[in-house]
Amino acid sequence: MGANNSSKTLVFDANEEVNFNHFEILRAIGKGSFGKVCVVQKNDTKKMYAMKYMNKQKCVERNEVRNVFKELQIMQGLEHPFLVNLWYSFQDEEDMFMVVDLLLGGDLRYHLQQNIRFTEASVKLFICELALALDYLQSNHIIHRDIKPDNILLDEQGHVHVTDFNIATFVSKGTKITTVAGTKPYMAPEMFYPRGQICYSFSVDWWSLGVTTYELLRGRRPFHIHSSTAATDIVHVFHTATVTFPPAWSEDIISLLHKLMDRNPEERFSCLADVQDFPYLSEVNWDAVLQKRLLPEFTPMKGRLNCDPTFELEEMILESKPLHKKKKRLAKRIKDTGKSRSALNGNLQTHLDSVEREFIVFNREKSRQDLNENQENLTVVQTKEEDEDGKNNNLQQL
Template identity: 35%
Template sequence: MTRGSSISSFFKKLSVKGSRGKISRSSQQKDEQIESAGSGAEQIAAPPAPVDIAKDTKITEASTEAIQQGAELENDSDGEDTSGPAEPVMIKEMDGGDRPPVSKVTIEDFDLLKVLGKGSFGKVMMVRKKDTKKIYAMKTLRKAALVKRNQILHTKTERSILQTIKYPFLTSLTYAFQTPDKLYLVMDYCGGGELFFWLKKDRRFSLQRARLFAAEIVLALQALHVHDIIYRDLKPENILLDLEGHIRITDFGLSKEAVTGAGAAGGTKTFCGTPEYLAPEILENKGHGKAVDWWSLGTLIYEMLTGLPPFYDQNMQRMYDKILNAPLRFPSFITAEAKDLLTGLLTRKVPDRLGSGPTDAEEIKAHPFFKEIDWDAVYRREVIPEFKPPNRIGSMDTSNFDAEFTTEKPMDSVVTTSLSETQRDKAQFPGFTYNADTIEEVSGS
């Protein structure tokens, strides 16, 4: 279903492993996001001595091993604030103030229709709400697995962003609930599957197709940046298509709230992401900000146009060295405007990178590559995509997902590993329950 990845694309925290070659992009496997916690709020042991991975670049032995195994690496040496989510953007926050009563939803309110993906933390299923007959994607996560893998903070961050940000090109939350052993997130169902599914099938996209995808992604990232959120995990696996062919960014577990700058100032030092898409400043542990998303955008656009990321190598350390030092090369069919855009986005010096200035995304939107784009029409989803995913049976179609999973019987699996008393103390999710049907929307940008 996917390739070199963080824990799982649409299926965040499901750790369906794999990538291409040694980090192969096989249909049955995914690499997990890189993680090695340091002195952050959710602390693991301090990392061992560093090992050189490229000139003037160091990474801990634990980190290198974790990356090679496809594990998630996050070195929270900057002591990230985990006190709570950023101010909500589009809807009222449920965890404080004068809030309306929440009508609790449970697993019994849904018909389980298909398995869409699964892994070590849980699975994602297509479900239908019994009273409204609406189709959703339900992510189930086992608390014991989250505690064991130090994913509590990531899960809370994702839950916060899914609820608070409402935007045409971002996946949003409709319901959330929990049991003593599990968490449940009910979100938009995007029947077109992952962008990676289509990139793997078509090998590369036409210029027009890639340009519209890129424009919608720019608007999605801008919506996050306006509210001081950096995404940090842009890649084809984390971009879904609806049945009209428009994109939705999903999987916000590596996102970071309260980031005010493009670079280290007002940023963070957390080492996290997916190997092929890591910005140089993350590899060099110099601190990073919003500009890392624009580097990843450049990597993604390059991949959509050519079929591979610009610095891809099956050897992880060679790939990191290329990200830091190799010249940017283009196939002969890449247009001059695309070359100029990608050169700007893939500039290693953060202050010189396209999008790193005070206007953020506006720099990118003004580039000649996007001269044909009507940004207001894109926002209103009025631009008809060149490609529309096939839809054989209507809203319940799962043909754009991996048959390895969709042929399994959907069920709410019984948890066989119970939480210890200590784990239960860690796995507290106050205010997790959410029902969008009971929330009054608030006007916002």
């Protein structure tokens, strides 16, 4: 894919906004509900990233623009060792782009599908790292609402990173959320209360962590719930089902899972302090966890992307507007601007124009640079003020 999009000889203005032309497209590695992901290399720095791109027209037609904008808003304010962090966001005529950390270890769903059975020691570290990620989100008033193996990526060393903030939401201090969102098998019981009684907060993410932990250890989920299961049937499952634990599991991990999957949200573990104070994890060096000094027991296979290879075939063969042909396609469209616009109905074009106006451009490198410059300027001002104060004090002494 990259051969048709190589830009190695181009030189870019440092003040120019980052855009599609700044990247070389290498290969497709995944797809979501309305976006696809490919590996890219930034031409000037040679750094590798994952680029998620979402077709504007499809997002408008599926009424998903608001979710994209909300995800961008949330991710621009976050940066943490156990998250997939956003670096750039930009747009062109066709697509919206999000450039994020590249994690080469694959997601946990992929490894489960490869029949990997994680040891308790591996999962224990996962729990600690994910607990720190959830605590960070909580400190920023964010509920993820979709913690599951599919949304947990591994880096090359085997550390976990939470991704996909498409249905995440802000929650003000002391308030509760009443809207339903998530993936049914991982959603907490309180999210299935009768209409008008749904009321939940951060504890739903900790329930999802419990379900995910169980699945990683056993290869299947603790409850027989599927995406197609009706809400009334799910309520019945929660009232009647008993979670079983294999005899080989330690009492410690079973006790922790009972706390994470307590059906009463008031009794459930729902913050970092709960987990840190639990005997099973009380001796963990949490600073070492945060700094990634504890080595994971499971290491993804190196030299490969740890993802389904059919993604690239679909992009190259089945995709009607493949990314690696974008430049030629847009160049042709410039010649036929009137023709392409007239092909869209007025209402759709109005929505697309709105997307173009309201899209949030982001550049983490530039934000950091601006912050550093502001801090340097502040230091200079403070030093100057201190020097002036010193001179004034000397004058008063005279």
